[in-house]
Amino acid sequence: MQKNKHDEITSRRTFAIISHPDAGKTTITEKLLYFGGAIRDAGTVKGKKSGKFATSDWMEIEKQRGISVTSSVLQFDYAGKRVNILDTPGHEDFSEDTYRTLMAVDAAVMMVDSAKGIEPQTIKLFKVCKMRGIPIFTFINKMDRQGKEPLELMEELEEVLEIQSYAMNWPIGMGKEFLGIYDRFNKRIELARPNADEDRFLPIDGEGELAVEHSMKETSYYKQALEDVMLLNEAGNDFDEDRIAKGELTPVFFGSALTNFGVQTFLETFLQFAPEPQPRLTKDAEYVDPESDVFSGFIFKIQANMNPAHRDRIAFVRIVSGEFERGMTVTVPRLSKNFKLTQTTQFLADDRETVNQAVAGDIIGLYDTGNYQIGDTVISGKANFQFEALPQFTPELFVRVNAKNVMKSKQFHKGILQLVQEGAIQYYKTLHTEEVILGAVGQLQFEVFEHRMRAEYHVEVQMETMGSKVARWIENEEDVKESMAGQRALLVKDRYERKVFLFENNFAMRWFQDKFPDIKLYNQL
Numbered sequence: 001m002q003k004n005k006h007d008e009i010t011s012r013r014t015f016a017i018i019s020h021p022d023a024g025k026t027t028i029t030e031k032l033l034y035f036g037g038a039i040r041d042a043g044t045v046k047g048k049k050s051g052k053f054a055t056s057d058w059m060e061i062e063k064q065r066g067i068s069v070t071s072s073v074l075q076f077d078y079a080g081k082r083v084n085i086l087d088t089p090g091h092e093d094f095s096e097d098t099y100r101t102l103m104a105v106d107a108a109v110m111m112v113d114s115a116k117g118i119e120p121q122t123i124k125l126f127k128v129c130k131m132r133g134i135p136i137f138t139f140i141n142k143m144d145r146q147g148k149e150p151l152e153l154m155e156e157l158e159e160v161l162e163i164q165s166y167a168m169n170w171p172i173g174m175g176k177e178f179l180g181i182y183d184r185f186n187k188r189i190e191l192a193r194p195n196a197d198e199d200r201f202l203p204i205d206g207e208g209e210l211a212v213e214h215s216m217k218e219t220s221y222y223k224q225a226l227e228d229v230m231l232l233n234e235a236g237n238d239f240d241e242d243r244i245a246k247g248e249l250t251p252v253f254f255g256s257a258l259t260n261f262g263v264q265t266f267l268e269t270f271l272q273f274a275p276e277p278q279p280r281l282t283k284d285a286e287y288v289d290p291e292s293d294v295f296s297g298f299i300f301k302i303q304a305n306m307n308p309a310h311r312d313r314i315a316f317v318r319i320v321s322g323e324f325e326r327g328m329t330v331t332v333p334r335l336s337k338n339f340k341l342t343q344t345t346q347f348l349a350d351d352r353e354t355v356n357q358a359v360a361g362d363i364i365g366l367y368d369t370g371n372y373q374i375g376d377t378v379i380s381g382k383a384n385f386q387f388e389a390l391p392q393f394t395p396e397l398f399v400r401v402n403a404k405n406v407m408k409s410k411q412f413h414k415g416i417l418q419l420v421q422e423g424a425i426q427y428y429k430t431l432h433t434e435e436v437i438l439g440a441v442g443q444l445q446f447e448v449f450e451h452r453m454r455a456e457y458h459v460e461v462q463m464e465t466m467g468s469k470v471a472r473w474i475e476n477e478e479d480v481k482e483s484m485a486g487q488r489a490l491l492v493k494d495r496y497e498r499k500v501f502l503f504e505n506n507f508a509m510r511w512f513q514d515k516f517p518d519i520k521l522y523n524q525l
């Protein structure tokens, strides 16, 4: 039976998994797909290290390095919900794409390695989610290994990320002695290794203790878990759905993705509280309701050369409202131009398939011949509005770049312009000599840039690394004098002709601020 539009839209759950490399994002994604029936065996999505399952031939770089360069979208159905996971690159060399993907989700799952705690990349990605005020669900992984004490991890969450937490469940032991979890939310104990004749779930009585006879009761791990849970009940935060929805309180789950323990419980609880597709603000500060009759969406990512044989380019659209139907005509208000959407793709595991229908919350890929830009709004009918611009992210790494062959200068500039418009890289130039400087949040962006300049624009580029810099924009540009710049504070312009200081490091920035306190510096995201 076909669902109506309302049911379709409200069944969507669109989220991303954020984590530091190796926390277990790929592993849990596989398990989630497995529960959703999207793959038959958990463990077949991608073998990034072995390269065994390198089904994606999107870019040579992907193949050479055995990593996924850009985020893909995975979709599956579970318990009446249609789940869209926007995967983010599982590598240290993440890029602006990773950040932008977080602009297209309604919730985030934060994976934490129980032995390592909160790691640097998690902090960066968390900040973007926090800025958006989206709900963040925490999964503390690898409980089958010896890790930090659970209470210590909870404290770390609150101290490092400054977010309050609510433990949905609590581990009973860890590593070899991991007996299971005390599920506060579902009021049961889930056994890690039930005997053949034993139920996986054991009930908890009114006092909060195991209601049945079990050998676990005598263990110090059970007693400790019980003590911790009592402490949380008394002194911890209260469960508060509203605060979860606002991203002020993160529900915390413990488990082990590898041994598939606690993942299904997590998925079920997550789906219960993760938001359905949310309204989105336009530039005129009006909200577009997901159930509006107008089809609307925005482009959060453009990926080129997904298939080198076709040299195609795909613009990823997060649908904000209404329903997409193949063959419909849409407008891009920035261009005041209509497009008939006949070729669209949707993404299931690693197979691209054609989509005929999609609704608010879904992600579709539009074939692009160079028309679209990151941040573009697409809408149907006579509607005419644009969604709020996507934020610009502060790059941290910089290179000076030029064409190896000066005869190729025209192609060089054309290529840079297009790649900058696409959002692949950020553009800066020195004030008088107009040398090109590129900025990125991750090293990989430079490699992709170099590769694409060669493959698509036939230009060999020369890149001279400038290392990491602290970029700061200036509120009162008119007060800036060129004499304020120097070796440790390079003055450049960005693609919008705004002046930017590139400081050698934080120390150089503070020194500058002490010396010129009237110059008001600010940071992008």
Ligand code: G4P
Binding pocket: 019, 020, 021, 022, 023, 024, 025, 026, 027, 028, 049, 050, 090, 091, 141, 142, 143, 144, 145, 255, 256, 257, 258, 259
């Ligand atoms: P990522 O996508 O976040 O980078 O992490 P990924 O899932 O690839 O996991 C990183 C490593 O951690 C992998 O091991 C994986 O098997 C392991 N891992 C993930 N979840 C768990 C868990 O719950 N418990 C334990 N003990 N290990 C876990 P690897 O040996 O580095 O890679 P591989 O050779 O197994 O692919």
